Amino acid sequence: MMMNKPKYDITRYLCAAAEIGPKFRTKVFDQIIDNTIRYVAPSYGVDVPLVARHCIRGQIRDFIIETLLSIVLVWTLFSSFNSYGIIGGIFRFLLTLFTYPWLIAIILKWSNLYLGYKTVAKDLKEFDKKGDNRSLIEAQYEERIKELEELQEGNVVYYSGYNPFVGSGNQVDGWSFVCSTKLKEGLESDPNNLSLYALYDLIDRNMNSLKIPNLTVRDKLFVNGREIREDARFLPNLYESPISHVAESLVDEFKEKWEENVRYYQTVQVVGWQGNIVFSSFFRITKNEKHLFVEANYFAVPPLKSQFYEIDQLSSSIPFGRVMKMGVVSIIPAILQLPLSPFRAIKYGMAFLKGQKNKKELLQQVDINQKFDYGAYESIREMAARTDMQYFFQTTDLMMYKKEIERCFTDSIVEYLESTGIDTSEFIQRKESIINQGIMINGGQVNGNVVSVGSIKNNIINQAKNTFQNSNV
Incomplete structure (x- = not known):
């Protein structure tokens, strides 16, 4: 299995x-x-x-464990019926469950947990394992893996619902205004002199x-x-x-025009x-014969929820005490889940076929x-995101990014407008008024406890979104 070192720690x-997170894996x-x-x-x-890839490997590991437990369970049931008949076999089967099948279940659950943590503690910290061996099941997903890689580099985003900037987290701030495009005194008006393409x-x-x-x-184009x-x-x-990458000529067209369901930003x-925060600015400029409309929207993806950082508490070698603790915490799941192992094996097995069913x-x-x-x-990143900043300086850095980018954006417009007279x-x-006084046309704020937009409407949207995310993680 060949691992490439990720660009940012957030991937790790x-x-x-x-x-090690079945709920997160299922959601992905x-x-x-x-x-x-x-x-x-x-x-x-x-x-x-x-x-x-790691989701697939974790799912395969669970499937193998449940399949082995199912074989043990079926063998125990068959042996009991074969030796003691149907009635006596039932009682014998129930008694036997608490002997070697239970012990095997504990060992297998223990091994599964250990392999998961070994990957987390060692392989995900080193990313230097050689070879490129993939299981038969994993190979079936190769085409989909390549598609996911291409999707990340696309120039079109297709959104569902209210927020077009899907994948960018919560709205931090935003403003817009209209100003006149009249020429300076003494200059003749030329409406074709102002090119949005050149301005961008x-x-x-x-x-x-x-x-x-x-x-x-x-x-990028944002499409309903x-x-x-x-x-x-x-x-x-x-x-x-839908295709994630369109011709640059089509993108350029939307720099000078707009449609109700297609917008260029x-x-x-x-x-x-290290990838723990992502700050995004979305700028749009439109014009008519007399006015220039300028719009800015700011979004941020906060750090991950605290449980996702547990990897940092593990050294590259798992201590003996933690290994033993894994064995202890495997005892109760082994007791409760052993009788259900055939159903769980079918569930995990069907998960690999679920994609075809869902597609139909x-x-x-x-x-x-x-x-x-x-x-x-x-997005995957939003699935795991918390609702606030992890550290004070992350908040101040967001403010710094916003102010520097905002000033560059507005200064560039002034520079271009000056050049056209x-x-x-x-x-x-x-x-x-925007840069120095902090007067935002649409309102908004960033603080240490929450990343939110100032308007009541967007606060409600963000809260509803976070509630939905929390209920599904």
């Missing part, structure tokens, strides 16, 4: 969750691995294919000149997943997921604290529902 934490299977028709939300700063290009160059580590600038059924630009095949992202159901929904939603669920006095006045 999520791989650990995939190995349902929404990411088996979700082959709806768009998969990008998980910024995360190696999604690697997390998916200047912003791109200036953003990339900022000395902020791990900053990226991307051009319920409104693409008849749009071959994004959905060539009704029965497959210049996306500026900073991945900080989704295909039926596509035929029936003319407004089938191809938009994304939450437009009177920038109104724009500068509004710019200064």
